[in-house]
Each structure stands twice: as C-alpha cells, then as structure tokens.
Amino acid sequence: MNRSLAISGGSTLIYAGLAIVMGVLPGIWLSKVPPTPGLKPLTPLEARGRDIYVSEGCFYCHTQQVRPLSGDKPFGRPSAPGDYAYQTPELLGSERNGPDLSNIGARQSSSIWQYIHLYQPRAVVPQSIMPAFPWLFKLVDELPPGEKAVPLPPLVAPGHTIIPNEDGKALVAYLLSLKQPALVPTQAGAVPLSRLSGLPSFDARKGAALFADNCASCHGAEGKGVPGTFPPLAGDPVVNSADPTAHISAVLHGLSGKAINGQNYEAQMPAFADQLSDQQIADIIDHERSSWGNRGALVSAADVVAARANEPLLKQAASPERVSPAAVPAPAFDAAEGSKLFGEHCAACHGADGKGVPSTFPPLAGDQVVNATDPAEHITTMLRGLSGKLINGQKYEVEMPPFADRLSDQQIADIINHERTSWGNHGPLVTPAEITKHRAKK
Template identity: 55%
Template sequence: MNKLVLIAGGSALVYAGLALLMGVLPGIELSRTPAGPGVEPLTPLQAEGRDVYVANGCSYCHTQQVRPLPQDKIFGRASAPGDFAYQTPELLGSERTGPDLTNAGVRQPSTVWQFIHLYNPRAVVPESIMPAFDWMFKVLEQAPAGTTPVPLPKAYAPAKGVVVPAHQAEALVAYLLSLKQPALPDLATHDGGSATPGVSSASPAGVASTAAGAPSAGPVPATGGGDLAKGKALFTANCAACHQANGEGLPGAFPSLKADDVVNDADPTEQLHAVLHGLQGARVGGVVYSSPMPPFGAALSDADVILRDDR
C-alpha cells in the first residue's frame, strides 16, 4: 500500500512539474509579451467577425501562422510572438486546406472581392474547394439606400433581385481585412533579404528602386524574350483571382486587362508602377473601379515583375 501511495504521489509530482514547466510558465511568459509594432486590438465589428470565423470552422482549413520556411514566404514574414498579443485564443490552425490568412487583408484588400468569394468562392477562384457561404447574404428586389449590392458574375447571380451582405458577412469580411502583418523594422526576413517592403536584397537598383519609392530614371523599356510560362504561372497565382484566368475580369467588380490602355501601352512604365505600388480608382473602358489592387513590390522579385510585364 505504501508503495502504491509513493508511486501515485511521485507520478502526480512529476505530472505537476511537467505541467508547470511546459504549460504554466511558458503561458505566463507569453502573456507578458508586448504587442509588436503596429499590432492593434480588433474593433468591435472585427471581433464579432472573428467569432463568426471560429463558429464556422474556418481555422480547420486556414492557418494564421507564417513559418520561417522558404515555402511560406508568399504569405509574409515569419510570425513573431508580438503578432498575437491581442488574440485569445490564437487561431494558429494546423492544416492548410486553404491558404494561410495571416496577411489576407494585404494580399486581397478588396471588400468587393471578399464578398464575392464568400458568397461563392468559385465565382473568383474556379478551382476552389471552399464551401459557399451564401446564407450570409440576402437576395432583395433592390439594395437598401446606402448599401451596394455584390456584383456577382452572371453565372452565380440569382435570377431575380440583387445580393447584399447580411451582418455576419460584413463582420467576417471586416475581420479578414484586419489580418495585416505589420512590418518589423530592422529585422531581416527569414530568407536573409531586406525587411523593407518592396525592396529586393538581390538588386539594389532598377525595379527595386521604384518599389522603394525612389524616382524612376524614365520610361522602363519592355524587355521581351521573357519566360512566358513562368509569367503565366505568376499571373495565375497573383492576378487571376480578380482579373480571371482569361484576363477579362468581372464586369462591375474588376477590370478587363484586355481593354486596358495601360496594359496595352508599348511603354510599360505605368503598368510597372501599378504592379509595384498597387492601384485604386482605375478607369477602364469608361468605368471607374473602386476595388483596390494590392501592391506586389514586396512579394515579387525584380525578375518576377518583369516577367509579369512581358507581353
């Protein structure tokens, strides 16, 4: 009997010690971690959207952690403890059935795109396996005053009426757009490059200078002879979600590149500027598109940007 008590007591002490060392003390240490530069608490609407995100199991398919690995570079810099200062619990996720959402608000800042994608992901990403969340929207005869209907492609729009987001959709999209990873000054990226957005450590001049905001020396000549297959892959990965694989965009939501004078201009300077710095309020074919185009200066190398421009 005494041996059993001794074994049970010893086991309990070992368990308590391990729990203290591996759970309690690290938790206390993490709770003292200050928020990283630029990390802000969620607004009430964004916090409500986070609850919608959790309730609908989004974290089962999407992570919110960028690992210090080359394959994660497309999602942003490696995550740091201060990034999660205002998140309880942290929605790190464990499986990437869908893409990491750490920088969702930077990679796709368009509210219109987010609503279309939420209503039916295949309307903007044909190969998507994400379920449609059309039940977060209402079909009305006409949009209420002050509400803009979701400009769905004809194949996905209801036969009658217009689609407007319900409160849950508005909250969820507000949360997704809040997912923006702030830059960490004076900290090198995990691939050894510069932490300055839009600057490639491999090339201090040329396109990198333009991305950093330095004045251009003049019109940039078209390079020609680029790798069209790689350029197409870059377009598919970075542009097709809005402009579609055929480059024709979505009427009323995202402009057609085929009809864009900037894209078809022999001088690519303005197009390069849009790719590097982003764009909003573009007028194409007499239509003004309010959805913002995100900048790609920090995400693409100089060579990638030139490949995207080759026509």
C-alpha cells in the same frame, strides 16, 4: 502500498513538472511579449467578425500561422509571438485546406472581392473547394440608403440585388484586419527583411567567390589592401556609406587619380561593367559591405542596373562610335518566376488565363495598357493600384490594391512581363530599373 504510492506520486510530479515547463512557463512568457509594432487592436466590429469566423468554422480549413518555410512565402512573413497580442485564444488552426489568412488583409484588401468570395467562392477562384456562405447576405428589391450592392458576376447573380448582412460585414471587417506589420531585424521572430519583402539580399558564398576571383589580388582576402599601393576596403567610408552610388560606380567604371582616405594610389582600378553581370557586381559589393566589420547597406542587381543605365550616358556623348544598339542588352525575365508571382498575387481576380471575371474584374488578355509600347501606366497601376477607372468602356467597382509595399522592383517587373507575354499579349518587356524610376515618383 507504499511502492504504488511512490510510483503514482512520482509520475504525477513528473507530469506536473512537464506541464509547468512546457505549458505554464511558456504561456507566462508569451503573455508578456509586447504587440508587434504597428499591430492594432481589433475594433468592436472586427471582434464580432472574429466570433463569426469561429462560429462558421473558418479555422477548420484556414490557418493563421506562417511558417519559416519556402512554401509559406506567398502567405506573408513568418509569424512572430507579438502578432497574436490582441487575439486570445489564438486561431492558429491545424489544417490548410485553404490558404493561410495571417496576412489576407494585405494580400487581398478588396472588400468587394471578399464578399463575392464568401457568397460564391468559385466565382473568383474556379478551383476552390470552399463552401458558399449565402446566409451572410440578403436579397433586396431596392438598395437601402448608404448600402452598396455586391457586384456579382452574371453567372452567379441571383436576379436580385445582394448586400451583406451584419454578420457578413463583420466577418469581412475581421478578414481585412489580418495584416502583418513589418518586423524590425532585432525583434523576436524576425527574419532578414530581404526575405520578407524583396529588399536587397545576396548569396554570401557567391559574393566571397567572386571577390576572391576578381578583387582579392589587389585588396586582399581580408580587405586590408596593400599599404601605399592598393587601398583597403575594411572601414572604407565609401563601402560603409548609406548611399551606394559611389561604390557601384567604382566597380562598374573603375577608378584612378582619386585620393582615398587622404592617400593617393597610383594603381588604376579596372572597370567591371563589361566583365561581370549586374547580379555578380551586386554580390561583390554586398560581400565588401558585409565583411571585415563593414556595415554598409546592401544593394540589389536593380541598383546596379540603374547605375549602369545612368552613368554610361555621359560616355556615349563623348564617344558615340563605341556604342552600338547590339551592345545594349534587351530586357529579359524569368518566365517561371513571373508565372508563379502572378498566380500568387493576381490570378485570384484576373484569372490564370487573364480573362478576369465579367463585369467584376477586368481581363488582361488584349488589354490596351498591358500591350502599350510605353509601360508607364502599367507600372504605375501595379505600384499604386487602381479604382474608379473605365477599362475598355466597362466600369469595375472592385479596387485593385497597390503592390509597392509588398513586392520588390524585380518581382513587379516579373509580374508585368508575365502579363505582357501571355494570352496573346505583345507588350515590350520592362526592367526593374523602370520600376525603380516610377516608384521614386510621387
């Protein structure tokens, strides 16, 4: 009897201890985690939409937890504890028959698209297995004041005017509220910003190898240089400057006759513009900016492209005989990456075949802007979005979201180049430097 009591009592204590350690204490800790900066509480309408989300079983097929895996990158940055501060219980979900919705309000910010998708998912995503939710809408013979009709494609339009009912409006309001604020690097759960939004990043091993092959013989493997002969890079103001222009220029075009930290160095630093690619130069610079205690802001290959495009113009004016059209590299892009990015960010509206959805989303195949010799309008549309514009004589009600804050210059260039080389289009390619230039214009 006493033995049985001891066994049952001991197992109960072990179970209780595990429950406290694995459930209660983490719950107490998580309850004290502050909201992610920039996260907003749900409005009453959004909170009602959350209830509709639950009652309609949306969490059976959709998760709201982005994992730190490469396969989850299209859904947003990895989720952090503070993301759930205003949503209890958390709707993490366990099945992903449809995409993760943690950041759907940013990925697909058009309410009209959301309404069409709810009414008939296959109208905008032909391969979708999601059920339709027509009971979230109502048919009207006459549009009520203040209401907007849902512009359904002709193939699924029921022959009457469709408007969302109160539940439909609430659900869409909730979906559009699901936006991930950017994490700062010191925040719990944060990953380097470069992995979240395409900001500069580099392969540290490649950077170290390139530095060893091209720079260490003068500046030293530890960045200390050789006193009186070759300048040190450790602690150098140019290397640590927030503005990398001088640093990039020195690697591209070399340096001589310049006092560095009050010291004149006779040895001339060679130019690497004709020896290394933009990515290799960026990797070397980033190695120097992140080694030996340096803390300079990282640069990207696009930064080197921009510097290479601007500064050599002065040299061309002085010695035009040294410049030939063949020496200027034509824009190129990774077709596979462009196709993938288009599929993740654009195909839901414009279609994988670039044909769009008649009367709802404009086609890109054969579009004048996509095929224009001057890509300015194409780039601006990708950066800042578009609404209320006639396209080939057709007015489209759905607003195209901006991508300036969601994609890097390289990613936007890859998407544009995919559009300009697909479905019979023949627009000239663009470079990340062109995106950088238009991004700077307000």
